Amino acid sequence: MKRVASVVFTRCLLIVPQVLGLSALIFFLVRLLPGDPVIARLGGHAPALTIDNLRHQLGLDLPLHIQYIHYMKDLLRGDLGDSWTTAQPVIEDLKMRLPATLELMFLGMGIALMVGVIIGVISAGRPGGLLDRSTIFYTLLAGALPEFYIGIIMVFLFYVVWGLAPHPAGRLGLASLPPPRITGMYLIDSVIAGQWDTFRDALGHLILPVFTLAFWQTGAIMKMTRSTMLQILDSDFINYGRLVGLKPAIIRRYALRNALPPIIGLTVTIFAVLLGGIVLIEQVFSWGGLGQYSVEAVTSSDYEAITGFLMLASTISLLLFIMLDIANAIIDPRLEL
């Protein structure tokens, strides 16, 4: 227990410099890029006086390090600046769009984890079998196809050819109104409000993007599960269990428990990569979540919006890494820290 407490303590101490480093990195990265947010906002033909005024108003005429200090002061008050395309505080924009992305991500990764772990465990049980070989083939295929292409194929097959899925644009059909906002996730909100038609509609719209995400990610999880399981099934303590005469099902359970840390680790480390995939998948399905927001922010040179988005994404990522370290310390007592 003392060991875990010390891990929690040191990791939490490390957060401060890491968040500072990240925020500085993101801030200077976005600000130092060529391109001028004021010109982007006013257009190239604005009179010089207007440009200077706006620049002064936004504080962009100050030296860069002063701008950073101002930005950090606002950040501590929960203010990420205003987006000029939506004319709203960036923090409000992010809050509004986050649930759509989370809904997609939770469901997609949930399915990917479930299917990936189950199939991975089964195929490790009989290496070289038919299921194992098809698993390897699927893993290779899913890793080679771009995620947005998988989405497009899904749209083509399920909407254009078979007509099973609703029109792939947005989270609800035209006939439905969003349920009263509580969590922002339509599935949960419509259940709370008891609007079953909306629930069905939202679920129908979720299926294709969720399966796209799941199809794309299951391969990596399956591969990880399979190789870790193979390694563990070959280890001394499992062989001992076999010799003692434990049932295969029990052996599999012991092995899986030992295979979990690397699988959880993988899920955390692919979070940053996952976000990139979500951006593209949201683009295919006009999802209106954070991913699409970031693309709009980039294409319209909305600097505050993109800085805010990167801050949010990388902070979540950092927190996940910290939670992973702590979880590993709890799960694996052998770990030296």
Added chain:
Amino acid sequence: MNQVKRVFRGFRKEATYLIGFYKERPLSAFGLFISMIFVFLAFLGPTIAPYNPEEASADFLEPPSQKHWFGTDRSGLDVFSRTISAPRIDFTIGLVATTLAVLAGVPMGVIAGFLPGWRGSTISRAFDVLNCLPPFIVAMCLVAFAGQSILNVIIVLALLNAPLFVRLVRSKVHSVKQRKFIESATCLGNSQTRVMLHHVLPNSLEPVLVQFPVNVGWAILTTAGLSFIGAGVRAPTPEWGSMISIGAPLLITGQWWVAIFPGIAVGICVLGLALFASSLEILLDPTRG
């Protein structure tokens, strides 16, 4: 003369071994074959294409036929010609970006792994922070703001790839450093620099070689993604991602061929590179087979 003969015989021995190796593993051979086809297309794709990949014609949106194998798109561009011309852009971006990333990442990794104590781990911790940045989104920002050109895509992908190679080399250096022959080299009076360059470095490159084709594939996928959202290579240039993005809205109206074929090409290319990479892994460490 004898020298030349010996070198030649050595080559022949290696070649026989390689041929035998790939004969035994059809999947690996398939990967090598595909990778070679795409290298070939990167050189000669636009030359052997039946139509100019960037020149519009009057045949709009024709379905696949004898005349246009993969059909034509909205501007009358021949999809087949564009699909086989694209490796020149995609493959070049992937190769150059990965090479640059290796050139930048490997020295950093060797230094980070070789430096004792806090200096090495500081470099590592700094790179851990970089891992929190979503790579695709950073690439999107950098390319969009720095200007959409092939050169910018290459630079950005190289920057994003370099930390991976730092990490790979660093952890390998850590394990190589512990081995007996490094200790012996130090005991024989070699300087630290010499030990690092002549003994640790060559023995730490194996994971880099295996990772190289995988990363070329990753760079191709990322380039395609960037172009898909309009932040990568611009439209008339034949590039798989931008071709898919041109074809995506047409799918809904039934003109499937514009988007489907370039996507299959990306899939085959990246698949081939991955298979090639796994065959390299076995070649470089036969005990793993």
